[in-house]
Amino acid sequence: MAQGVPHRQSTLDEVAELAGVSRSVASRVLNNAPHVSRAKREAVERAVHQLAYVPNPTARALATRQTGAAALVVSGEDPSIFADPFFAKVIVGASAALEEAELHLMLCLAASDRGRRRVEQLLRSKGADGVMLMALREDDPLARLAEEAEIPVVFGGRPVGLDPRWYVDVDNLGGARAATEYLISLGRTRVATICGRLDTEVGRARYRGYQDAMLAAGLEPYPPEAGDFTEPSGAAAMAALSARHPELDGVFAASDNMGAGALRTLRDAGRRVPADVAVIGFDDLAVARISDPPLTTVHQPIEGLGREMARMLVALINGQAPTPLILPTRLVTRASA
Amino acid sequence: MAQGVPHRQSTLDEVAELAGVSRSVASRVLNNAPHVSRAKREAVERAVHQLAYVPNPTARALATRQTGAAALVVSGEDPSIFADPFFAKVIVGASAALEEAELHLMLCLAASDRGRRRVEQLLRSKGADGVMLMALREDDPLARLAEEAEIPVVFGGRPVGLDPRWYVDVDNLGGARAATEYLISLGRTRVATICGRLDTEVGRARYRGYQDAMLAAGLEPYPPEAGDFTEPSGAAAMAALSARHPELDGVFAASDNMGAGALRTLRDAGRRVPADVAVIGFDDLAVARISDPPLTTVHQPIEGLGREMARMLVALINGQAPTPLILPTRLVTRASA
DNA sequence: CGGAAGGCTGGAAGCGCTTCCAGTTTCAGG
DNA sequence: CCTGAAACTGGAAGCGCTTCCAGCCTTCCG
Incomplete structure (x- = not known):
């Protein structure tokens, strides 16, 4: 310079x-x-x-009353949840779609109070032409603000206890059901689940999918053993599960990270996968491919999620009226089940 | 809304x-x-x-000639390089530091031509108060543009063949040397390296560190076996290495992903880690903790990198004159070496 | 060759905020 | 009670761009 x-x-x-x-x-x-x-x-x-x-983009923005930018806000109490590669993929998708619309991407990690206040400002001052909201917690104050805001807002995943007008989600329920059904089709009958946080819609939906499949097959669902989607929590949950239910022959983990953790615990305990226990994860992240054995998992189109959110937002900004979207998931079979 | x-x-x-x-x-x-x-x-x-x-932030921006935003641009031909959790951590750090300065974060993935053109616009139109540049390729046209831009620019990592005025980097050379020295101190004498892309400064520095340590110990460095920092490339490189040099008893991989790939190849080949071959990675990402065995690796302060880049940028924006920064790395010993 | 339709053009009024500056007020000190 | 300094205050001039609109100049048809 x-x-x-x-x-x-x-x-x-x-x-x-x-x-x-x-x-x-x-x-x-x-x-x-x-x-x-x-x-x-x-x-x-x-x-x-x-x-x-x-x-000068600023002058143009002032005259046209359009900022030329869209914001992606990631909520959550801990900024490190953002370190999940999940968000990176969402961003890649969203970025590409926004680029097509000539919009810039502003990223807001609304973890601290200060961060949340800035998001509030953004929403109220129309500092962006539209906002994509992700990872809202239960009773997240951002949800209210978003509803009141006078700029387009698209939700990524449905927040618990809210029925937003515009959102893009992934078929968590269907994916979880498919995974569980697959375990059952393999002849496993003592299938438990390591579920994600049940105060998130994702966690709930995946748990419900597991339950549905078990009940539909006439099997008794195990009570949920909860993790927080991370590898260590998966390992811990697997340990707890094995202790309580040594008869298990199948586990559906609500995230690949937890699935990897479960694999680790099983390996350390000398149980063979999939011979003794079959394991399925959810997400289809890199970790699923490199775990040992490679993890059978439910693929979700994460970049697609980002792309569709951005497209929906652009549509709203352009005055169109898009409809909510639920993207399909599909089972990817590898060695662990 | x-x-x-x-x-x-x-x-x-x-x-x-x-x-x-x-x-x-x-x-x-x-x-x-x-x-x-x-x-x-x-x-x-x-x-x-x-x-x-x-x-109204736009009106304020026009009057003050300050946009209130800083941009982080990630270059690279393939947008998926951004999926590397590395960038997510950088963002977490940068975001926190920018928040303190009340600046918004704009994220630009300059992969497509279109994306690069937009970054150029940004630079030339002063669409942001400052820019952080990462992952530039060799002869990246963005480098020139950045030099010519009349807004503050901070580089994350030094681009090959360029000596930017302001940058924050990580001590890649020192870290690689320390890792190699550690292998040698363990009594390993036939230590090879799976290096990263040698058209990046990171790849070169880590390779040089390996060389330095070998030469200093009076050992003959092996010729570089290059990967591209990803797990599959590490696995492939390890296979090539074993074929060519079956006598190896130590490997320094220039990234955790490649290290994990190497572990996989070794395991598949029935070689024990660390008994037969000790392996060390670089980065200290999650994968190093969950690999089997857990990977000894060189920790680098990634969030710190983001934070310091942002701080340096803020200093420049405020008219101060910061000096380049090289952040320390340190060895984290786990089971693989 | 007249006239109307319609394409061009540039003046001017904003967009909403900051900031310079000259004028006014206040007030302590003498 | 006066004086000058210091503290306030509000008018006005921008910041750089878009856009409305009234007027002008082409065309082209009858």
Whole structure:
């Protein structure tokens, strides 16, 4: 940066003057609006090139009342939940879709009080053209704020106890049911689940899917053994489960990380997978591929989730009326089941 | 959103009028600038509260010529490199530091041509108050643009063939040397390395660290066996290495993912870790903890990297003159070596 | 060749906020 | 009770761009 003179940014006025037209015409050329003769259009283009002119986005934003940015806010009390590669994939998808709409991506990690206050500001001051909300906790105050906000809001996953107007979700229930059904189809009858946090909709839906499948097969569901979606919690849950129910021959873990943890515990305990216990995870993250044995899991289209959220948001911003979306999941069979 | 009347956002003028003061005074109160009597200050505050007034950030940005946002751009031809949890951690750190400075975080994945063009725009139009640049490739055109830009730019990691004025890096060389020295101190003498891409500074530095340690111990470094930092590439490299040099008793992998890949290959080949071959990784990501056996690795302060980049950027934005920073790494011993 | 339709054009009014500055008020000290 | 300094205050001029609109100039048809 800053080598030599500050070199004042050139303005539209200067472009207009150099091109010998009025500022209005120059503006029209830039936004390629109609009502500009070929000659003037070219003159302006030449001037733009000559001055290396770049429009000032802030001024444009003020005049058009559009910021040109969309925000992705990730809630949660602990910023480290964001370290989950899940979010990175969502971002990749969302980023691509926003790029198509020429929108910038603002990322808000609303973990601290301060962070949440900033999100509130953003929502109320219309600091972005729209907002995508993820990982809301039960009774998250952000939910209210979002409902009251006068800018488009799209939810990623349905927050517990709320029925947002616009959201994109993944078929957690169906995926969990499919996983459990697969275990059952393998002849396993003593299938337990390591479920995720039951104060999240994801955790609940996946648990419900497990229950549904068990009941449908005439089997008694085991009581939920809860983890928090992380590897250590999966390992701990597996230990607790084995102690309480040594007869288990199948486990559905509500996340790959927990599944990997379960594999570790089983391995340490000398139980073979899948011979003694079959394990299925959920997410289809990298960890599922590199665990030992590779984890059979429920694939969810995470980038797709991000992409669709962004697309829905763009639609809303453009005044369209999209409908909520639930993306399909599918079972990926590997060695663990 | 949009329940009921559009409810026009109230403006500073309205606040001023309601409080019975001029707009200037109201503005001063909001920015708590001096030269406002107690009485008027309170009157304005009351009006702000009553109207639920929130200043319009765009207008403020136009007037102050400050956008209130900093951008983090992640380069690379493939957007999926962003899926590496590495970046998520950088973001967590950067986000926290930016929050303290009341700056928003804009995230730019400059993978596509379109994405790169947008970054160029951002740089040239001063669409952000500053920019953090990461994962530049060799001869990345973004580097030039950044140098020419008239806004503060901080590099995360030094790009190959460039000596940026402001950067934050991690002591890759020292870390790699320490890892290799540790293997040697364990009595291993036939230590090879699975290095990362040698067209990145990270890859080169870690390879150089390995070389240094070997030479210093009077051992002959093996020629580099390159991967691309991913698990599969590590597995493949390990296979190639074993085929070519069956005598190996130690391997330094330049990333945990590659280390995990190496472990997998060794396990599949029936070689015991660390008894037959000791393995060390680099990064200290989650994968190092859950691999089998857990991977001894070089810890690098990734969140710290993000935090320091953001702090340096904030310093630059505030007109200070920070100095480049190289963060320390340290060896974390686990079971694999 | 007249006239109307319609494309072009540029002046001017914003968008909502900051900030300079000149004028006014306040008040301690003499 | 006066004086000057210090503290306030509000008018006004922007920040750089979009967009409405009234007027002008083409065309083109009858």
